[in-house]
Amino acid sequence: MVRSGLRAATRTRAQPDYLPTRHGALSQEDLMKTSILTLPKMRKHDLIVDELPDEVLVYDVKRDRAHCLNRTAALVWERCDGHTTPAEIARRLPLEFDADGLPQAEQRRREELVWLALGQLNDIDLLEQTVTAPAEFARLSRRQMIRGLGLAAAVAVPVITSIVAPTAVQAATCLAPGAPCPGATACCNPQGCNPGLNQCK
């Protein structure tokens, strides 16, 4: 499930003089540039997260949905601590990219990557609050991003795909409660099939 763009910020409010971060106060320039209402913060509750070498799997228990975040999307998500601006997140991205031998993207490109990732994270509710993008980053699409970065760096474009939520039927000796049942004998529960629902009791 890849979304093509970001919603533009529709309103602004007076920014505070500074916002605390782990790396000290943010510059006014950062704040003006991002013109955000809320700093991105990763959602932690009701999620089961599994980190693999190249991707991160997330199962949303509440919504019964599973997602696969590629490395860039995962890097952005992990840095959404509620104190760091997207510009700061972007600044810290290249280190990992350079280590992979990818061309070092300029700050503007890096910020585009971050906003594209934030848009997707918004869409699948992996952030505590919706983050609205400044107008200059609002209409980004993955295609534009690949065009801008070049094919060699296309792998750096954040991608979040949805995967079918985990099911357990393929291992079961018999049909678990709630499973569609054709007859009483296929169900694990000796009470068999619920005739009203056509499901195992």
Add this chain to the structure above:
Amino acid sequence: LLRGAWRQSPPATSVDLSEAQLNDILPLLLESGAAALAWWQLRATPLAETAAGRALHDAYRRFRLSARVHERELAHVFALLRAQGIEPVLVKGWASARLYPDAALRPYGDLDLCVAPREFVRARATLKCLEDLPGHFVDLHSGFSRIGQTKEQEGYRTFRRLRRVLNRRDDTRLWEQLFSRSQVVSLTSAPEALATGPEFQNSIRVLCPEDHLRLLSAHLLRSGARRPAWLCDIAVLLETREPDFNWDIAFAETQAQTRNWLATTIALAEDLLGADCGERPEFARSGSLPRWLAPAVVGEWVKVSEVGRQMSDVRCEMSDLGATLAALPARSRYARWHNPIRATAAVGGQFNDWPRLPYQLGELFLRLPELPKQLHSLWQQRRYPKGNARDRGEPVLGPACAEGTVAGLQSSIS
């Protein structure tokens, strides 16, 4: 494709497939729960980049998350029972998966827990609140003796009462014997993902490898060897066994029939999956496999997906009782009756080269008393309209105690 697929580095030589062939068997792999194993086998080959390879990779991701969910449920259920002073033993499922290089290589179903026969009623009452909770399905067993028997086999009316009397003493003795050899292991596959808090217990009791091997063998055969994962479990257990694995325990104090079953499944794992069972005593060898057995097992694996589709077809036909009665026996019943492995195990037969027809007829005879009940169930399904609680917008969670359980579970998920 599945030969040796469970190893850390599967043998590259065993993958001799074209993309078209992989496309052909893809539905079968997905339906039978062997998709993650297939991906593990193919992950370093060019086939991993094909559309079928990507579908298998997706299945691996699903199994991976499923394993995490399963571990949390396990930790939760063990805590619930231990709070009541009941010590359960986990069999199959995660108890087998922990031996794979990656717990995601095996699909997960229900939680098979065994408790002492004298504690069964109390344990069932304790877990009552989980019954309507999505995902938390515990298949609770009283002792170990009936593992692998389907509810249908357990319920053969003809012998139920007699067996209950005969088994009572054996069940208790068997439980005490196996429990004394059982082991406590940690849910260590992903320590950072584990739940913590009083409502979770991260140590799980499992059978010792020797007893687990015997139990897996009985389950495989009694269930008609329908899933490749069940035979892989046996192969993995054999290959990962410690040097002090005691064959005498695995084969001790069992009837000739059980010894025959165990030797047969070991030989089957070697023959079909290329399991490296290493050195073992003479009594743990079955000689040659019955000629009919390996083709029958492969046939069952192929049939899994077909029967799954047929069963959903039958459900669609429920609006017409006549069609249902005609279709059901002819379809799902045929699939069972035709399974010579299940039939042999159901009547306690031996796996040899003798014809299977007597066993199949024997099982059919045993099932006859259940026919009125099945017909009644079908008639009931005809009388009531289709639909489920979720579709009608009704709450799916049932008893009030489930709310506390859900809250406890969800609060710890972060």
